[in-house]
Amino acid sequence: MNRSTTAAGNATYRGATPNDIATYSRAEFFDLSLIAEPNLRRIADYWLSKCNGRRMPSRLDIDPIDIPWALSRIFLVDYDRETEKYSYRVAGNEVEEIFSQFTKKFSMRDVNLDEMLPPGSAPIVHERWRPLAENGDIVYMSGLVYAAVERVPLGARILLPLSDREDGEPSGLIGYTECEWVQRGDGLDTTGLDIHYIPLPDPD
Numbered sequence: 001m002n003r004s005t006t007a008a009g010n011a012t013y014r015g016a017t018p019n020d021i022a023t024y025s026r027a028e029f030f031d032l033s034l035i036a037e038p039n040l041r042r043i044a045d046y047w048l049s050k051c052n053g054r055r056m057p058s059r060l061d062i063d064p065i066d067i068p069w070a071l072s073r074i075f076l077v078d079y080d081r082e083t084e085k086y087s088y089r090v091a092g093n094e095v096e097e098i099f100s101q102f103t104k105k106f107s108m109r110d111v112n113l114d115e116m117l118p119p120g121s122a123p124i125v126h127e128r129w130r131p132l133a134e135n136g137d138i139v140y141m142s143g144l145v146y147a148a149v150e151r152v153p154l155g156a157r158i159l160l161p162l163s164d165r166e167d168g169e170p171s172g173l174i175g176y177t178e179c180e181w182v183q184r185g186d187g188l189d190t191t192g193l194d195i196h197y198i199p200l201p202d203p204d
Contacts, residue, residue, distance in 0.1 A: 032048070
């Protein structure tokens with residue numbers, strides 16, 4: 001898969017967390033055209049169709065019946081704003097298969113994000129997701145989407161905010177990841193990750 005390119009005119013910056021391989025940028029305004037992968041754009045368009053005049057839909061607005069083609073690769077995550085903890089409500093079988101090596105569980109339901117990650121990775125992931133949790137930004141990633149050893153997972157991921165709160169602040173997210181597992185040394189760029197933050201439009 002091709003790595004996405006940073007939108008013209010948007011400044012890039014490196015992550016503040018040590019050992020973060022990602023390069024970051026934030027769009028100046030809501031623009032889904034930044035999303036290059038058709039299936040990620042399809043998920044984003046579905047999410048947008050559920051907003052109904054709000055900044056973001058609620059978790060109850062997301063109906064698996066609407067997106068059968070994506071079920072193996074999606075995940076729904078709850079976010080506790082007081083503890084800043086993420087817990088998985090559901091995940092597709094492709095996602096669970098990848099993370100079962102860390103969780104040692106058959107299901108990711110009610111599994112905390114920190115339990116699923118290799119040692120030392122949790123602070124990096126929390127920082128990557130922070131603009132979604134704090135501002136409701138869409139998070140779009142392209143490149144090295146999972147930790148890798150022998151095979152390299154090149155692909156893309158999108159995180160879209162959800163809110164079940166009266167104040168409309170994010171209380172969770174729907175995510176979708178797709179990737180191809182490739183071998184190192186075949187001429188592909190397997191060393192980095194581009195992360196784009198897309199601010200939400202004002203509600204109608």
